[in-house]
Amino acid sequence: MNFWKFITVTLLATLLLWFLYPSNNEKTKKGLTELTIWAPGYFLPELTLLCKYFEKENPKYRVIIGQNASRNMDSDNQRFLCGLAGGVPPNVIMFGRNAIIEWAARGAFDSLNKYLEEDSGETNLAYPIITNNVVQKALCEVTYKNKIYGIPSTIDDRILYYNKDLLIKEGLIDENGNAKPPKTWKELEEYALRLTKKDQKGKIKQLGFAPMYGNSWLYLYAWQNGAKFISPDGKTCTLNGNETVEALEYMVGIYDKLGGVKEVGTFQSSFQAAELDPFLSDKIAMKVDLGDFMQVIAVYKPNMNFGTAAPPMPEKQLNKGIKPITWLGGWCYSIPSTSKHKNGSWKLIRWLASKKARKLAIAEKAENNASQGKSFIPILEFDNELNEYIYNKYILSNPQLKEPFKKGYRLAIDMLPHAKYRPNTPVGQILWSQQITAYEKAVYHKFDTAKEALDESTRVVQKALDKFYNPPTGKIIKWKWLVILYGSALFILLFSVIIWNSFFKKNKNYHSKKWFEGMLCASPWIIGFAVFTGGPIIFSIIISFCRYDILNPARWVGFGNYKWVFTQDPIFWKTFWNTIYMVVGVPIGLVAGLSIALLLDLKLKGMAFYRTLFYLPAIVPAVASSILWIWIFNPTNGLLNGILAHFGIAGPAWLQDISWSKPSLIIMGLWGVGAGMIIWLAGIKNIPNHLYEAADVDGAGVWSKFFNITIPMLTPYIFFNLIMGLIGTFQIFAQSYIMTAGGPMNSTMFYVYHLFNTAFRYLEMGSASAMAWFLFIIVFGLTIFQLWLSKKWVHYGGG
DSSP states (O other): OHHHHHHHHHHHHHHHHHHHSOOOOSBOTTSOEEEEEEEOGGGHHHHHHHHHHHHHHOTTEEEEEEEOOSSSTTTSOHHHHHHHHHTOOOSEEEEEHHHHHHHHTTTOBOOSHHHHHHHHTOSOOSSOOOOSSBOHHHHHHTEETTEEOOEEEEEEEEEEEEEHHHHHHTTOBOTTSOBOOOOBHHHHHHHHHHTOEEOTTSOEEEBSOOTTSBSOHHHHHHHHTTOOSBOTTSOSBOTTOHHHHHHHHHHHHHHHHHTOHHHHHHHHTTOOSGGGOTTTTTSBSEEEEETTHHHHHHHHOTTOOEEEEOOOBOHHHHHTTOOOOEEEEEEEEEOBTTOSOHHHHHHHHHHHTSHHHHHHHHHHHHHHHHHTTOOOOOOEESBHHHHHHHIIIIIITOTTSOHHHHHHHHHHHHTGGGEEOOOOOTTHHHHHHHHHHHHHHHHTTSSSSHHHHHHHHHHHHHHHHHHHHSOOOSOBOOHHHHHHHHHHHHHHHHHHHHHIIIIIOOSOOTTGGGHHHHHHHHHHHHHHIIIIIIHHHHHHHHHTTEEOOSSSOOEEOTTHHHHHHHHTOTTHHHHHHHHHHHTTHHHHHHHHHHHHHHHHTSOOTTHHHHHHHHHGGGGSOHHHHHHHHHHHTOTTTOHHHHHHHHTTOOOOOGGGSTTTHHHHHHHHHHTTTHHHHHHHHHHHHTSOHHHHHHHHHTTOOHHHHIIIIIHHHHHHHHHHHHHHHHHHHHTOOHHIIIIITTOSTTTTOOHHHHHHIIIIISOOHHHHHHHHHHHHHHHHHHHHHHHHHHHHHOOOTTO
């Protein structure tokens, strides 16, 4: 009877779940076709406006606007990746042009060539995509193997901003007494040194110029020197070319002459954005930044006496007649490969990229700024005619904008034909990371020469290229059969339990006869574990032996991922030892938590308040506490260095210092010992008072009672906190992700953070799974060892 009751309930539950499963119909109840578009948050207001217009002109469509929830839409785009894998991506997505080729090379986006070809034969299109009178470099940025994967929208390029007052004050003027911006690298270096001022203690109080402050990177300096990072066939990394080496040596030279990157970094750590930007407060005299930084100046310091110029070039390049070079970036509209309603998606893109739509969006922003009393400087657009229209209507004819803004905007437009863009390569994220790594190792002098730093980074990128262009030839994993096998195993297990309990189990008592009710009550957890935990565990094990990037079928590579992780991954062991270092914080946290618990166990008034006070940091969200501690660790204006300075101690750079970055996070961890304190306090309250009374009779002192009564009786709690502390340490992620992004020089790149990057940034799911299982073995092994060791030192009250 129980058997059939169980079958009946199971069938009814299955029917209920089927009925409640959300429908994925292509049409809504009103007969409208839904189109979904994802975009960065700051584009949502203009998209809301434009999509309303689109819906009016196309009444059979309804557009749903969504924001990607990830920190960075193109370098760690988990939500988009999951949407692609699950077959439910947005119909249109605004994607960074700098990363689109890497994703497109793996099949994430549809080529738009067929839509452009179809439109070329149409003469009555309301909003055709025109690709002749546009910023061609932006179009090249989204083109891979003669296929276009996105329609560019906004454009940003880099120009030099300089504070005229500071240059005039230093005597850097032309024959007319006007501020004279640097034109060559040599002049830029001279200006950087002359405009940098230090206080009586030798600390920087005004920075002339820092090569990496603003938005330039090694890429720009290398391009200016004629460098290329990838060979024409796309299969060889040339990051260590002589031109790039010279550019990096130039950057390192400036930092060394300014007092070293640590000194400059300490000064920069106090920099903020918007109205607190150091350029606006005269703390930095020059910087290379995006063209739309003029909007910041216009809003927060419209009367500033500033100038703009092309980024200074190597003199030898100028002598060759080469025009000053800039670097552009921006966004584009793309269609994910697994999306639906692609014709409707293309129609939406045509509208969003049209001149009419862009003019509407710009006019809306101009009105919003005017209503708030703010000036408005639009960002550059993909269409050249539209840029001229913007310049004439919103810049040149705007009486509120002073001459520097008009000259700066004109310069930004004029430099577009001479712009460079990130290399179109399927390993773009790795190349980007490695140019930063090479810069950091060179500027921190981890190598004797810049060439050695670039050689190492080149080897890393080349391995990634070889891995991409030489895919494995193993068999494709047939997930359908594995799912069937897993489901069959679960069914056999379930069926066996039912048969055993119904017909073969002997000596049934009242409780054992209630097995069905027990199974029914536990079924939500059992089903959840089987589907959401057991299944992913099996899946993770399998893909750790496969080459898998979610976008393409998994191929069997055996132990290839494990071999790659242990022998080829350039920072695997560094991240592992970084994590091991953080284990030092576990005993420190145990001691701190126990000490606070002992103090809070005193019989004094107001102890409930103090217990709450010490526990509060443990429930503060990780993001909030991380931001708070960023300010505490600020080497210039931070609370911690302020306290040390009061005692005549010069504090370190904390998070900006390779030697102090990990100790800083350990110190921060002590702020949250309140969670462990509660457990300690419970353990202390559980110690029988008669033990202390007997010790008093025997004449035992405070320390004798502590080491002979308190500590032995707390060993179960010590054991628990030790195990949880070790597990938590090996999973450390949030602090590094939020506070340091793994820097400086990967000093806070911990194991789980590297695993995250491997999976979601570099799309190496197989290698990431191999790393995850190695971590599991380490944590499991340590836990088993502690359990075995606990028999020798943990004392339970039961004897």
